[in-house]
Amino acid sequence: MQKKTAYSFPDEILEHVFSFIHSGKDRNAASVVCKSWYEIERWCRRKIFVGNCYAVSPTMVIRRFPDIRSIELKGKPHFADFNLVPDGWGGYVLPWISEMAGAYPWLEEIRLKRMVVTDESLELVAKSFTNLQVLVLFSCEGFSTDGLAAIAASCKNLRELDLRDSEVDDLSGHWLNHFPDTYTSLVSLNISCLGSDDVSFSALERLVGRCPNLRRLLLNREVPLDKIANLLSRAPQLIEFGTGTYAAELRSDVYSNLAEAFCNCKELKCLSGFWDAVPAYLPVIYSVCSRLTSLNLSYAPIQNPDLTKLVSQCPSLQRMLVLDYIEDSGLEVLASSCKDLQELRVFPSDPFGEEPNVSLTEKGLVAVSSGCPKLQSVLYFCRQMSNAALVTIAQNCPNFTRFRLCLLDPKIADYRTLQPLDVGFGAIVEHCKDLRRLSLSGLLTDRVFEYIGMHAKKLEMLSVAFAGESDLALHHVLSGCESLRKLEIMNCPFGDKALLANAAKLETMRSLWMSSCSVSLGACKMLGQKMPRLNIEVMDEKGPPDSRAESDPVDKLYIYRSVAGPRFDMPPFVWTMDEDFASELS
């Protein structure tokens, strides 16, 4: 047969074409077309996302991609946010920084989520990456303001420093002083997680004053309200602002200064902070309200009618985070005022209270679903739900991409019919064909999982707690959800059979977390032997698994695919079930 010679483009042209492809998925697809595309692509890839820092080693990344400028790494499993992952589990960034220090001297962006970052790591970052522009530490821990001082002192081109939700050891507010006087490039600063009483306010003021491109400034709780006006007057170009504590004695001079300062911020679109907020000072932001697209009041203890009055003044809202003080009545006002709303998060003000302290029920969510046609993303904590409400919500909002419902009593039934909530969640997955993320709660049988497996074809992340009755439930999900990447399960009565029957599926996912379920040690060992490219990690703080019977359920199980093999930095309470495990311990 005659072989047609391909008329191939010179490498430079292919590289130029690739420079327009930014999405990692597209680049991955291009790289498997043929060997020469693989080679060209890897030399010109500049940005990499590693969803699980243990799925690949830094050496492997560097070997394949010699010139990366932007890296994003994620460490601990999501349930670490809720204290399910003990201290010392892992997710250390130091090995990555150490290797990248030599390989990527031109690194510009580092984004980390749920990783342990020590001062030593930050000092190494400061020393090695002189061109660093973006440092985002999202839900990280392990470092102090000393590490931040090193970054401030050395990173002359830093534009963005974002410590969102991280746990920082505040030793001294003076780290801000380490930004040299010549440093003026700050665009985004998020220090809302800092707790120190000693954020050097004068240093902050000077910093803000000399950075004309500052667009985003999120302060920590310790910054008093009477300092805000001065700060805002130095940065009227801000687009996003987070206050500190929003409580103070009502004083007319403070009030009018604040009102004027906010009024002068003509580009302000996003507000947050509002810790300890008192109603007296809320009207100072009224001049900004009509422009606001994002409002985070989830730390504000304000109640109705002040809360609803504020919300009613913000017709442009796209994103709303609030405590359940808003109540059903406030959500009804939101539904009628904010037609552009895309994302709603309602958090509980008294999550452990025995009785409801506010009148927030399923009715509020139904109202918003009905009034806000663009609603796509919901996180809703409440105490009662019905299938009828969920069906209505699903029919109102077929465009949902993220739906997370948290009933404070995790096994509560439909309060009107006492049925499980299977039908309601079934309606969600059936109507919302683009649903990517789903969190279930309430009384749920295997049925709901059957619906999910049948309909949730675009679902990427599923969170389950106290649900289901048998392995069928897990089997439905693993065999039906084609796009599933992350599955996290707590306190459900299933395990072995479904896992073993769907072992291959696990290699197509990023990770699976199961805690307080019924997965036996024997099944874990079998999986470990059968699936060499999965890391099967069993976590048990009570002692080594071999001290118990094979049929005993493991406490916590974390399974993830990896090309790097089992990790070496496991703490004493984590065991990996690789092929050698069985022989090692006997």
Place this chain on the structure above:
Amino acid sequence: MVFEKDLNLYATELRLGLPGSSEESIRISNKRALPDMNDDSGVAAAKKCDQETAPPTKAQVVGWPPIRSYRKNSLQTKKTEAETGGMYVKVSMDGAPYLRKIDLKVYKGYPELFKAMEDMFKFKVGKYSEREGYNGSEFVPTYEDKDGDWMLVGDVPWEMFINACKRLRIVRGSEARGLGCVV
């Protein structure tokens, strides 16, 4: 449509309400059903009626509701140091990739503090003498005081120490030479 079908109720399915009563007329109790407990629905509802006695303390399930700890903390009003009562300082050790936090008020003196640190970081403190510092150990406990100076732990009386100590750091013995000592 599939959702209109009646679901079969299993005999063991959780039901809320007093035994023998019709389902429609019972208001759902907000009591949380703990997974391990053998909770008859009758017991839960009966307890709701029993308001004279204090309601049973709810054992909280770890991880539920799924709320981050900083959110839970922010719901509480800002407490002053005096109110919270604890004296938390962070402890780090050279070479260990993690930090720990301890409450100094929990310990009565240096021996207990050292034991806790040894357990946390798996090392031995060594013998202390005023003249020579710590002997017989690769690692030495140090602390940063209110002035920002690094001192050897054990130089000053315990009460003075816990009031002055801002954080602890376990350093390699070689680096501890020449640390400022009070006296």
